[in-house]
Amino acid sequence: MPKERLQKVLARAGLGSRRACERLIREGRVRVNGRVAQLGERVDPEQAQITVDGRPLPPPEPPIYIALYKPRGVISTVRNPHERRRTVTDLVPLKVRLYPVGRLDADSEGLILLTNDGELAYKLTHPRFGHEKEYRVLVEGRPSQEQLGAWREGVTLPDGHRTAPARVEVHSREGGRTWLRVVLREGRKRQLREVGKLLGLPVLRIIRVRIGCLELGDLKPGEWRHLTPEEVAALRGRGRSR
Helix, strand or coil, X not given: CCCEEHHHHHHHCCCCCHHHHHHHHHCCCEEEXXXXXXXXXXXXXXXXXXXXXXXXXXXXXXXCEEEEEECCCCECCCCCCCCCCCEHHHHCCCCCCCEEECCCCCCCEEEEEEECCHHHHXXXXXXXXXXCEEEEEEEECCCCHHHHHHHHHCCECCCCCECCCCEEEEEEEEXXXXXXXXXXXXXXXXHHHHHHHHCCCCEEEEEEEEECCEECCCCCCCCEEECCHHHXXXXXXXXXXX
């Protein structure tokens, strides 16, 4: 069997995304044939003896793909015995190891993908693949054309990062508040809230409704479902632009 990069083998065994598996290697927690593994090395998964934290690498699990509506107040991490708040994996009581693809902060809600397919997780989160993420964003006030134009062109955040161009349009209005449709190809922590604050449009609510070609649909907060084979196949291709 041809040799493969070690992080790819670990990801296929359900240990997380490829980047999470790279972190395991960098931390010295992975051994190949008794020696500490090196990032980037190639192995024959059928011949090499691979251990993680002293335990043999588990056999690959059947791939599972779950679409979840993350409610507000739930955190986008795997189970943590030291964390008192509920996590997204607490909401999907399956006896397999699942990992969230990307994150939503605790105050945000909407679509999140859970899977044990590390390769797909890598493709959906790495910036070079350019998968879109679509949000409904409720802001205080009625945005002017100047404010919307600035959001579309990109804003320099307090840390010096300039956000990438985004698609931003008015979706609907609720009294003195406005729902925006925002489509991003990047996802820095709390980016939507920071941009809204800088533009004088305080963000009151964020709902993610799409990741690439995968849509939230009619899921309600806390509900989840398995993806269809067609949805998985589409996610393995390039994210749909609309």
